[in-house]
Amino acid sequence: MTHGTPSAPPARPSASSQRLIATLGGFGALAGLLIVSVFVATSPRIRANKAAALAAAVQEVLAAPDRYDTLYVTGTTLSPTLPAGADADTAEAVYLGWRGGAPAGYAILAAGPGFQDTIRLLFGYDPASSQLLGMRVLDSKETPGLGDKIFKDAGFVEQFARVRAPLVPVRDGQGDGLPNELVMITGATISSRAVVQAINTTLERIGPIIAAHVPREPQP
């Protein structure tokens, strides 16, 4: 096996410590400059992509509202203003949709351990009826062909538009027909249970905060 033209490497005399430090320092500075330049050039687009992906997910789980507001979770209340010292990218938020001047439900982020890695998802929720309005998986590394059915199996995903909270996972053909039953995917039980668990856990914590919130449409 060869790896290229077999010629002897150029002989180089042993360098002084200062030269070694200067070489690595120089390359470090050049590397920093290049990386920061590309970061500055690409970060607006990366942020825009993430915002667009979130907006598309909110549209999907709230069945195409006219618009939506971002509400930040501050203690036990929801506030349209970012808490002092918090970062807009990392602060916990829910999204309140509006349709024809009336609230169209809340889109809530949830995360939980799946079969491979953490599953991140967004689901729509109507606190008045405790009904879910839709669900979309945002991040998942579940097994291709098996666990990834949590977002590829239309029959499974569609159930989230009509089921009530708290969700009760049932096997196919074994439910009692209750409104909060959700049929698991055969062959992807762990992944589909993980989705149910993530939604139930999030609603246990954030459900009372949303129930106490009085939606007020901001004046145009």
Place this chain on the structure above:
Amino acid sequence: MSPRQPAPPSTEFTKGLWRENPVLVQLLGLCPALAVTNSVANSLVMSAAVLFVLVGSSLLVSTIKRIVPSDVRISSYILIIATFVTMADMILEAYVPVVHKELGAFVALIVVNCIILGRQEAFASRNPVGRSLLDALGMSAGFAMTMLLMGTVREVLGSGTFLGVSVFGPRYEPWVVMILPPGGFLTLGVLLLLFSWYTRRGDARARAASSGGADVEEAA
């Protein structure tokens, strides 16, 4: 003994395609070849990222080879490679966010891909810029060729699609194992077997032709 003639520039490019193919002959870069070839799109984007990093690193390393002290050459190469990988990672996240998410950590892992460091140490640090560029382009093309071959076989058999377009129609039951890790090993094994068989057959024919020629000369 006459001095060794340098190989013509064109062979610096073509050797990476077949005679010194990085995956099939040198058995380097097997981690991405096994991990991300579960779809053609992933294979294409990973190949483009490797092309960017390999060409960029080879150009820079062959340019600065005389000013880098031998004691810190590997550290300098890794710094250069890591810079190009970080840039590639940010550019992919900005322009192909969906594929970037699917590739996960494997873009960042190009830093430790032996093809890249191997070409810097074995070729770019000993050859002029032009030859290093041709070598990097050839190796990238050879890598891309293998990745695309594996991606095509695995996606067509494992998902029944090519670049997301159905190949066999809705009645095809996907051979799911092909897009799972065992499918990667299976495809690579078969590919190596076929490559080895084809190469050996060619060698045997060449030997037979030369010995046949010698027999004829003896008989005369």
